[in-house]
Amino acid sequence: MDFNRTGFLFIPSLLAITLHELILRRVEVDHLTLPGVLLSGVLFSVLTLTFGISITVQLYVSFWGTLSIWILLYRAIWHPLRHYPGPFGAKLSKLWSVKQVWTSKWHYHIVQQRLHHEYGDYVRTGPRELTIFDPTAIQAILGYSSVTSKGPFYDNMETSLHVTRDKTFHRQRRRIWDNGMKNSLSTFAPRVEEFTDQLLALLRSDNGKPVPLLLYCIYYSYDVMAKLAFDRPMGFMKGEQTEVASSILSTFTNSLDIMGLFYHIPWFLKATGTLSSFAGPMKEWRDWSVLQMKDRMSRGNKSDFVAHLIDNTPTDAAGMELLFGESRLIISAGTETTSSALTFAMMQLATHPKYMLAVRKEYRDNKQNYHCQRTIPMVDAVIHESMRLWSPVFLPAQRVTPPSGIHINGHFIPGNMIVQMPPFPRFRDPRNFVRPDEFLPERWTTSPELVLDRNAATPFSTGPYNCVGQGLAMMELRSVISRVVDEFDIVLPDGFVAKDYWNGVKDHLTAGPPPGQLVKFVPV
Structure with missing residues (x-):
């Protein structure tokens, strides 16, 4: 791969980090999943027509790969909740909770009791989620x-x-x-x-x-x-x-x-x-x-x-x-x-x-x-x-x-x-x-x-x-x-x-x- 193409493929990585730092870590985007998927699909089609399928796939791998790695690093190392205890997988993704529901056969309430006994009253159970067992926190x-x-x-x-x-x-x-x-x-x-x-x-x-x-x-x-x-x-x-x-x-x-x-x-x-x-x-x-x-x-x-x-x-x-x-x-x-x-x-x-x-x-x-x-x-x-x-x-x-x-x-x-x-x-x-x-x-x-x-x-x-x-x-x-x-x-x-x-x-x-x-x- 020549230098120009390498520099060209570096741009999506830079955009991914910028997107996370300026928007994703600051704005709630849960409700934008479907529009985001549709926009990504349209953009993929446009880039394919412009640069061809090979370059477009490389651009997408560069962007989404960088974004995924950066998000995981942020959640594990730099996140504001990093000091709260909890399962490591839960800090990275709420898919950890989905897995617990599935493997416990829909007995997540028992999982919660176990988390309380293991980690205490304040447990990090998601990237930006705390599960609190402290009764003084109710009000x-x-x-x-x-x-x-x-x-x-x-x-x-x-x-x-x-x-x-x-x-x-x-x-x-x-x-x-x-x-x-x-x-x-x-x-x-x-x-x-x-x-x-x-x-x-x-x-x-x-x-x-x-x-x-x-x-x-x-x-x-x-x-x-x-x-x-x-x-x-x-x-x-x-x-x-x-x-x-x-x-x-x-x-x-x-x-x-x-x-x-x-x-x-x-x-x-x-x-x-x-x-x-x-x-x-x-x-x-x-x-x-x-x-x-x-x-x-x-x-x-x-x-x-x-x-x-x-x-x-x-x-x-x-x-x-x-x-x-x-x-x-x-x-x-x-x-x-x-x-x-x-x-x-x-x-x-x-x-x-x-x-x-x-x-x-x-x-x-x-x-x-x-x-x-x-x-x-x-x-x-x-x-x-x-x-x-x-x-x-x-x-x-x-x-x-x-x-x-x-x-x-x-x-x-x-x-x-x-x-x-x-x-x-x-x-x-x-x-x-x-x-x-x-x-x-x-x-x-x-x-x-x-x-x-x-x-x-x-x-x-x-x-x-x-x-x-x-x-x-x-x-x-x-x-x-x-x-x-x-x-x-x-x-x-x-x-x-x-x-x-x-x-x-x-x-x-x-x-x-x-x-x-x-x-x-x-x-x-």
């Missing part, structure tokens, strides 16, 4: 006074209350949601009880035969949330679901493993999400939700939650897209989490029958005053303890530090770093709970000394981004648990091994109960 990272903002994972979804990264928009829209929920929950309570009636009728018709617990809980939660979102259930409880509804449910349940992997590489999730919007199951889901919302709006104004959203949303194109997105949010965010929480709670009662008897007695002693919107001490304790041990969501909420960085408990975290606090290790931390791996509902009632830090248990999250549907979820959980246990003993099959069941819980977008578990609901 600084997630609380109302936190100066952090949402991370790049939230760019992978459409505009809605939950996924927006715009703090001002969120604050304004959250006020609308809070007011709507406050005004609608009491009127929606009878609807919750109607669906519980349908669940009880389904269980009675089974005559004590083994039934798929998780599937029944999924049917229940999808019907409730579709009623809330569109004023029409999907029909699962009565066996009246359409093929489209069945397809949508299948899409959600079958995509959770994939989401558990891609959560760690949001740049890839953004690219594939953009492509999937043009065809396939996700397009079917979006199209169906648009039709359902338009149908809901055509049926006139009603005094329900969605009517409140409609009345407080502009009627322009952006407003309509917001409504469509939030209708999907209502269903997607409120179904998998509630169905998992229901399943876990009933499995805990089945494996701890003394608490099942206590719930039944409490319900029967106070039946005249029962209301699913009000606290029921023993039932609420079972719910809280079940969600402490097996939170419906294992994946931690991504937050980004402000440009100036933050100080937490003697640790300085530089600006624009991703920080996260996984719930599973925190909920099992002996600094927060006595006998943390045991199911002890009395820690929330008669034995408060078993709770060392009440603020550490946040299954609905905390701060400005806490779960807006917490009240509705508690209504569903109280209704189902109280009324099912009033009528039935939850009986596990012969040979059931509790340890094997709980070891089978997956860590994907939500916590995934083992899907094939059969239980009997035996009339009492």
Whole structure:
């Protein structure tokens, strides 16, 4: 190769280093993956026409090779997080986390516990990511006074209350949601009880035969949330679901493993999400939700939650897209989490029958005053303890530090770093709970000394981004648990091994109960 060609091929290397130093290390580019790939492809074609395929390949190898090596060196040696401990592979790439999810068979929550035990409270788990286990950091990272903002994972979804990264928009829209929920929950309570009636009728018709617990809980939660979102259930409880509804449910349940992997590489999730919007199951889901919302709006104004959203949303194109997105949010965010929480709670009662008897007695002693919107001490304790041990969501909420960085408990975290606090290790931390791996509902009632830090248990999250549907979820959980246990003993099959069941819980977008578990609901 002559000198001129050597100098010519040096230019891409110089451009690669310049690109990294001026842009890539300073600007969040996760959402630009697909445009970047397309631009690279166009540029490759232009260079091939200009210089030929041989020179173009050499240029690309020079550019991408240099950029890759420089990025890895920067992350390993010069990165602002270089002083924090963690696995070496995690410092270089989030593909390390993807590999851990895969090799652990979607038990990343166990990997997180191991990282905590090995490296301490502040662990570098990505090139610009810290996983924090220190309970004193909760308010600084997630609380109302936190100066952090949402991370790049939230760019992978459409505009809605939950996924927006715009703090001002969120604050304004959250006020609308809070007011709507406050005004609608009491009127929606009878609807919750109607669906519980349908669940009880389904269980009675089974005559004590083994039934798929998780599937029944999924049917229940999808019907409730579709009623809330569109004023029409999907029909699962009565066996009246359409093929489209069945397809949508299948899409959600079958995509959770994939989401558990891609959560760690949001740049890839953004690219594939953009492509999937043009065809396939996700397009079917979006199209169906648009039709359902338009149908809901055509049926006139009603005094329900969605009517409140409609009345407080502009009627322009952006407003309509917001409504469509939030209708999907209502269903997607409120179904998998509630169905998992229901399943876990009933499995805990089945494996701890003394608490099942206590719930039944409490319900029967106070039946005249029962209301699913009000606290029921023993039932609420079972719910809280079940969600402490097996939170419906294992994946931690991504937050980004402000440009100036933050100080937490003697640790300085530089600006624009991703920080996260996984719930599973925190909920099992002996600094927060006595006998943390045991199911002890009395820690929330008669034995408060078993709770060392009440603020550490946040299954609905905390701060400005806490779960807006917490009240509705508690209504569903109280209704189902109280009324099912009033009528039935939850009986596990012969040979059931509790340890094997709980070891089978997956860590994907939500916590995934083992899907094939059969239980009997035996009339009492």
